[in-house]
Amino acid sequence: MTPGVETILEDLEHATGVEDLQQVIQALRDHFGVDHMVYHWVNSDGDQYGCGTYSDAWVARYLEKDYLKIDPVVYGCYQRFHPVDWKRLDWSSRAVRQFQVDAIEHGVGNQGYSVPVRGPNGQFAMFTVSHNAEDDAWAAFAETNRRDLILIAYFFNQKALEFEPGRRPEQTPSLSPREVEAMTFLAIGYSRAQVAQTLSISEHTLRVYIESARFKLGAQNTTHAVARAISRGLIVV
Amino acid sequence: MTPGVETILEDLEHATGVEDLQQVIQALRDHFGVDHMVYHWVNSDGDQYGCGTYSDAWVARYLEKDYLKIDPVVYGCYQRFHPVDWKRLDWSSRAVRQFQVDAIEHGVGNQGYSVPVRGPNGQFAMFTVSHNAEDDAWAAFAETNRRDLILIAYFFNQKALEFEPGRRPEQTPSLSPREVEAMTFLAIGYSRAQVAQTLSISEHTLRVYIESARFKLGAQNTTHAVARAISRGLIVV
DNA sequence: TTCCAACTCCCCAGAAATAGCGAGGGGCGG
DNA sequence: CCGCCCCTCGCTATTTCTGGGGAGTTGGAA
Numbered sequence: 263m264t265p266g267v268e269t270i271l272e273d274l275e276h277a278t279g280v281e282d283l284q285q286v287i288q289a290l291r292d293h294f295g296v297d298h299m300v301y302h303w304v305n306s307d308g309d310q311y312g313c314g315t316y317s318d319a320w321v322a323r324y325l326e327k328d329y330l331k332i333d334p335v336v337y338g339c340y341q342r343f344h345p346v347d348w349k350r351l352d353w354s355s356r357a358v359r360q361f362q363v364d365a366i367e368h369g370v371g372n373q374g375y376s377v378p379v380r381g382p383n384g385q386f387a388m389f390t391v392s393h394n395a396e397d398d399a400w401a402a403f404a405e406t407n408r409r410d411l412i413l414i415a416y417f418f419n420q421k422a423l424e425f426e427p428g429r430r431p432e433q434t435p436s437l438s439p440r441e442v443e444a445m446t447f448l449a450i451g452y453s454r455a456q457v458a459q460t461l462s463i464s465e466h467t468l469r470v471y472i473e474s475a476r477f478k479l480g481a482q483n484t485t486h487a488v489a490r491a492i493s494r495g496l497i498v499v
Numbered sequence: 500m501t502p503g504v505e506t507i508l509e510d511l512e513h514a515t516g517v518e519d520l521q522q523v524i525q526a527l528r529d530h531f532g533v534d535h536m537v538y539h540w541v542n543s544d545g546d547q548y549g550c551g552t553y554s555d556a557w558v559a560r561y562l563e564k565d566y567l568k569i570d571p572v573v574y575g576c577y578q579r580f581h582p583v584d585w586k587r588l589d590w591s592s593r594a595v596r597q598f599q600v601d602a603i604e605h606g607v608g609n610q611g612y613s614v615p616v617r618g619p620n621g622q623f624a625m626f627t628v629s630h631n632a633e634d635d636a637w638a639a640f641a642e643t644n645r646r647d648l649i650l651i652a653y654f655f656n657q658k659a660l661e662f663e664p665g666r667r668p669e670q671t672p673s674l675s676p677r678e679v680e681a682m683t684f685l686a687i688g689y690s691r692a693q694v695a696q697t698l699s700i701s702e703h704t705l706r707v708y709i710e711s712a713r714f715k716l717g718a719q720n721t722t723h724a725v726a727r728a729i730s731r732g733l734i735v736v
Numbered sequence: 737t738t739c740c741a742a743c744t745c746c747c748c749a750g751a752a753a754t755a756g757c758g759a760g761g762g763g764c765g766g
Numbered sequence: 767c768c769g770c771c772c773c774t775c776g777c778t779a780t781t782t783c784t785g786g787g788g789a790g791t792t793g794g795a796a
Binding site for chain 2: 304330340342355378380381409420451452453481482483486488489490492493495496497498499
């Protein structure tokens with residue numbers, strides 16, 4: 263690990279507020295000598311929180327256009343575990359290409375490298391480095407700094423979780439085993455009758471579980487409950 | 500980072516099969532000079548996969564007694580983002596204390612340090628170091644090697660995901676913008692009528708989107724479609 | 737012991753979703 | 767130009783889900 267990173271990480275670990283994160287991320291940007299560095303938390307209800315060096319104009323634009331929904335970086339990171347080079351993402355759709363042009367016009371680099379991070383209750387965030395560079399140079403940079411970036415993403419997320427407890431979905435209540443089973447089977451397409459048969463219980467009993475789970479999850483209906491259970495990591499489909 | 504770890508991590512990254520993971524974890528155990536080192540993947544349905552240096556007897560015992568359900572390490576890691584020292588967990592309940600005695604009798608150290616790791620689709624695993632030591636010595640060890648352990652946990656999980664046969668190869672179909680909107684609103688608990696009103700279209704039209712999305716996703720019903728859309732990252736809820 | 741949470745079962749009526757037929761216009765790429 | 771996908775709207779009948787009741791057992795925690 264580069265000595266500079268070491269000390270900046272120390273600062274990060276001693277950060278006591280959101281404003282410190284902004285300081286740290288700028289220090290990191292300068293240290294790595296890249297155009298931008300951004301931490302981007304995407305909450306399970308579409309809510310988002312970011313901190314980094316993108317221009318205010320670009321952030322506003324991103325929110326205004328609701329780019330979150332089509333951003334291939336978000337989509338790509340969401341599906342992967344390992345860090346992703348933006349080149350490896352799918353930029354083919356029309357809307358996405360428009361987004362790309364818009365981003366570059368707003369000073370986002372043509373190259374990027376994003377590290378997905380996941381926390382409890384389905385929390386999800388990304389730590390991104392963006393720069394203007396040739397492919398070769400960028401590949402070398404990413405390869406060299408990969409481990410540092412993973413650690414930085416990790417500690418950044420740790421701090422973000424620490425500072426923003428309110429941002430987390432309401433203390434996820436745990437589901438009982440039967441409720442988990444019920445939600446899981448519903449999530450893989452079984453009807454109530456099928457689930458009841460599979461679990462060898464009456465459909466009435468099953469309904470109690472579903473309603474109980476729905477209540478615990480604060481969900482409006484079964485689909486909502488299943489969606490929440492999945493995005494909070496209570497069930498795996 | 501200690502030089503030894505560096506080379507072992509290289510080996511880890513070049514691992515081509517599950518058997519290599521076992522080699523690597525033993526090398527890591529020897530390098531850190533601790534009693535045990537374990538990677539433990541836990542699915543929410545109770546399915547688990549592990550690899551490490553615990554005795555076969557203990558692993559068998561753990562499975563036989565279904566200790567997964569009461570293991571405070573699993574529970575504690577599941578709720579946290581940062582690594583946890585076993586001391587900070589709740590060992591108060593009677594069943595848990597019995598588990599603790601059993602574990603120590605089977606050669607698990609009295610001290611432990613576990614790093615939670617999370618992947619896409621709610622994947623969850625832990626990387627654990629366990630040892631027999633005094634509190635002070637252990638705290639020092641944990642503090643010193645924390646970052647290395649986080650990185651090791653990260654790369655170990657990456658490899659485990661890579662070797663996981665259940666990885667879905669089928670490429671996910673893309674949904675049209677309207678379909679994405681429909682799925683998104685359904686996932687946050689709107690009824691069909693509400694979604695239709697929100698999108699300012701007739702409920703009949705909405706139904707076409709839902710059915711189209713369901714078809715594309717190979718889903719049996721709306722709940723299934725929404726579940727798939729979420730777990731494939733097509734919508735962010 | 738007492739209490740609570742989890743698990744199990746039952747009825748009924750109204751609301752919502754699904755399955756099956758349709759129809760037509762607009763835009764984009766081969 | 768034609769085909770394909772996306773967007774929009776319609777009807778009817780059937781199945782499924784939801785919301786309102788109530789009731790008993792069991793095992794673990796306070």
